[in-house]
Amino acid sequence: MELLALNASFLLKYFYNDKENKQNGEFVLVTYNGLTYDFYECKFKNHVIPKVEVYEEINQIKKVALSINKISFISKLGIEDCEGVNSITLLDLYNEELYK
DSSP states (O other), X not given: OOOOOOOOSEEEEEEEEETTTTEEEEEEEEEEOSSOXXXXXXXXXXXXXXXXXXXXXXXXXXXXXXXXXXXXXXXXXXXXXXXXXXXXEHHHHTOXXXXX
């Protein structure tokens, strides 16, 4: 499991406001290594994040037209099993064994 291996030049919050298409979005944690972006979508909910919501977020991220390397979700209890999507729970962040 890959956790927050932040090999990046920049750590930022990314937001956009597309007035023409009446769309906007905000991504809490984004890293940039000079070539590509890693998106870490943070969800502050007391339940497992359902697949539908995960894929909605992924589609929203892909619309920003940046060079995306990775999309991960950070949440209290994780996400429903979605192939190829990295899920990080609060327990993972505090599990010292995963950092050795």
